[in-house]
Amino acid sequence: MSSIVEQSNANEAHHGHHPAKGFKRWLYTTNHKDIGSLYLIFSLTMFLIGGAMAMVIRAELFQPGLQLVEPHFFNQMTTVHGLIMVFGAVMPAFTGLANWMVPLMIGAPDMALPRMNNWSFWILPFAFLILLASLFMPGGGPAFGWTFYAPLSTTYSNDNTALFVFAVHIMGISSIMGAINVIVTIVNLRAPGMTWMKLPLFVWTWLITAFLLIAVMPVLAGAVTMVLTDKYFATSFFDAAGGGDPVMFQHIFWFFGHPEVYIMILPAFGIISTIVPTFSRKKLFGYASMVYATSSIALLSFIVWAHHMFTTGMPVAGELFFMYATMLISVPTGVKVFNWVATMWKGSISFEVPMLFSIAFIVLFTLGGFSGLMLAITPADFQYHDTYFVVAHFHYVLVTGAIFSIMAGAYYWLPKWTGNMFNITLAKWHFWLSLVSVNVLFFPMHFVGLAGMPRRIPDYALQFADFNAIISIGGFAFGLSQLLFVAVVIKCARGGDKVPAKVWDGAEGLEWEVESPAPYHTFSTPPEIK
C-alpha cells in the first residue's frame, strides 16, 4: 500500500504543475478546477437530458387525449425527469461551483481531499448510466414518481427497481463525499486571517448545505434500502400486512426531502449574495443576518417535513405544528430578500448578464416563496396538494430559483475560468428568451392547478386544454433557449476578448486576485487576509 502511495506521489511530482494530456487528465485528475469543470459539464449534460424528458411530457400534454406516449412511459418520464434534474443537474452544478470557487475564495491551494474528490465525481456518471439504462429494459425505468412512495415502488413496481435503488445509492455516496470535502476544506484550509465572519457568503451557504447533505443523504439511503428489501426480500417496512406502514415511508422520505429542497437553494442564496453587491457596487446590506438567516432556514428545514403529507391523515395537533413551523421559514427567507433589495438601494447598479439573472432570481424565487407560504396553510393545502399549483411552486423555486442562480454564477465566473469574456449579445438573448418563456411555461400552471388539474397525469379534462397548450409552447421555447447557453459556453471556452484578473469592476474576493484564466494551481502559498 505504502509503495503505491509513494509511487503516485512520485508521479505527481514528476508531472509537476502541468495537467496530463488527453482523457487521462480528466480521469485521474485531483485538481479542484478540473473536477469543478467535470461536475459542471456533467450537470449541463444532465440538464439537457432531463430537459428532453420534460419536452416529451409537454408534447404529450399539449392536447387532451393520448397522442405520443403510453401512460406507463409518461410516468417513467416524469419520474426520471425529476431524479435527473434534482440529483443530476442542480446538485452536481452546485458541487461543481463549490469545487471551482471555494478554494479560490478562501485562498486554499485545492480541496482538502483531492483523491476523494476524484471519486465523488467519477462514480456519478455510472449512477446515471444505470438509471438511464433501466429505461431501455423490459418493463422500463422507475415509474413511481421521483418521490417513490411505497407500495407503488415496492409491491407494484416493475422488475428494474433495484437499478433505481443502486443508482440512488451511488448518487448519495457521491453527495456525501462531496459534502465531507467541502466541510474539511472550509474548516482547515482557510487562508490566515480568514475568520468565520469574513467568509464569503457563497462559502458560508455551502458549508451549511454540506452539513445538511451529511445529515439527510443517509436517510435517503435508508429509505431506498427498505424499498429494496420490501420488494425483493419480503420485508414489510411499508406493508401493513406485515406490520409496516406505507405512510412511514413518506415520513422517512420527506425527512430527507425537505432539507434536500434547501440543499438545492442555499448555495443559490450564496451566489445571489455575491453577485448583487458586485453590480450594485455596494457592500451586502446585512452580512451577519444573512449568515444567521441561512442557518435558521437549515435548522427549520428539519422540522417541517410533514407539510408534504397533510392529506395522509395526521392528528390535528401534528397538522398545526407543521403548518406553524413551515410558515416560520418565510421569516428568514424574507430577511434574505429584504437584504438583497436593501443592498441594491442607493447602489450604483448596472445590468450585466449575471445581474440580470440575479434580479430575475429575486423576483421569481420570491414568487415561488409566496406560493410556498400559501401551501403551508393546511386547509388550503388540501385543495393545492398534488395539483399543478404545487408543480408551479417548486418549478419557480427550482428553475427560476436554483437554475437561474446557477446560470448567474456561470456567467459571473465563466470569464475567470476561461480567461475570455463570453458573447454578451448571445448571453442577453439567452436571458431574455429564458425569462419570457419560463414564465409562459410555469405561470399558467398556477391557474390549472387551482382549477383542479392533478399533477402526474398523462391526459386531462377539457377545461384545462387552453392553458396546457400555452404551457407546452412555453416549455419548448424555454428548452430551446437553453441551447443558446450551450453555445455561449462553448464559444467562451474557445476564445473571446481577454479579461483582466478582476473581471467585474465592483467584484470583491480572493478569486479576483488571481489572473484570468485562473492558473492550474493557485494559492500554493496562502494569501494573508487583513
Next chain:
Amino acid sequence: MGKLTSTVWLVLIVFSQHVMANSQYNMRKGVTDISNNVYHLHMTIFLICCVIGVIVFAIMFWALIHHRKSKGAVPAQFHESTKVEILWTAIPFVILIAMAIPATKTLIAMEDASKADLTIKITGSQWKWHYEYMGEDVAFYSILSTPQDEIANLADKNPNYLLEVDKPLVLPINQKVRFLMTSDDVIHSWWVPDFAVKKDANPGFINETWTNINEEGIYRGQCAELCGKDHGFMPVVVEAKSQEDFNAWLADAKQAKQKAALADAALLDQTLPKEELMTLGEQVYMASCAGCHQPTGMGLPGVFPALKGSPIVLGDIKDHIDVVIHGRSGTAMQAFDKQLSIKQLAAVITYKRNAWGNDTGDVIQPSEIQAALDAEGEAN
C-alpha cells in the same frame, strides 16, 4: 410612486374579481361551508402575498430605475442596521400570526368528523373507486366511463371527458356525511374540489374525513395521488340529491341488488351460448382487464404479463378461474370475485381463452364460477 401603486391596485382588483368569477383560473368556492372558508382563506393569503410583493418589488424596481450607474448614481456606503433588521423580522412575524388564526379555526373544523348522519366507506384500487354505504347493504364500484376511442383521439371528446363514471357516488344534501378511506393496493387520494375534501386512501389503514353539501348537483374530481399507470383515469363523481330523492335512490339500489342476486341464481341452471359469452366477455375485458393486460392481450413486458399464449390462460380452467377470482397476492393482479358478477366472470374467462389466437375452444358457464366460489367457502 403613488400613481404606480394605485395602478397596480386597480389591476389587482379587476384581476381578482375576474378570477373570483371564473373557476377556470381560480380555486372553486365549492358547495360546502368548509369549501367556502377554504376559498376565502386562499384569497386572503393570496392578497396578502400580492401586497407584500408589490411593496417589495416597487422598492426594488425604484432602485433599479433610479440608482443606476448609467444615470451617474454613486453608491452609498451604509450597511447593517439593527433597527431595520428587527423591523423586517418582526413585521412578517405579525402577518404570519394574522394568517395562522383563521387557518387554525378552519383546520380544526375540517378535522371534526363526529356526529355524522351517514357513513360511506371509500376504497381505492388500481384504477377505480369502491363505495360502501355503511349499514345499508349497498356497495358498488365506480369506474371511468369515457370511451377508449375518445382517449385515443378516434372520436370527439364529450364535455365531461375523463371526469365521468359508470356509477357515481350518490349523497344526500344538508347531511353530515362521514367518509372512511382505505385502499386495496397502492395509495390513492380521493378529491372533490367542490367539497374541499382531499384525503389519502392508504392500504391497510383507515382515514376519516367528512362533508356536508349545501346544493344539489353533480360534482367531479379525480384521484390526486400517483397510483400507477392509469392514475389519470380514475375520476370521482358525486351526485348530490335531496333527502327524498336520495332515499328513493337508495331503495332502488337495494332492490336492484336483490334482482341481480336472483338473476345470478337463475343463471346456475343455464348453459349460455359461446357467442353471448364472447360478446359480454370482450366488454368486461376492455373495462376491467385491458388497462394492464392491454386490449391486444399482449400485456406490458416486464410490468404486466401477456395473456396471449399465457400458460395459465391456456392451462387448467380451475387454476385460471382461481387467479381471476382471488387475484395474486404480492402483484398488481386484483381479486375480481367481488367486482364482477358470475356471468361477467364466466364471460371474461371464456373470452380470454378464445381471443387473440388462444383458441382453446373452452366455454365457461356461470355455474362453474359459482362452484369455485362455493369451494372457497367450504375450504374456509
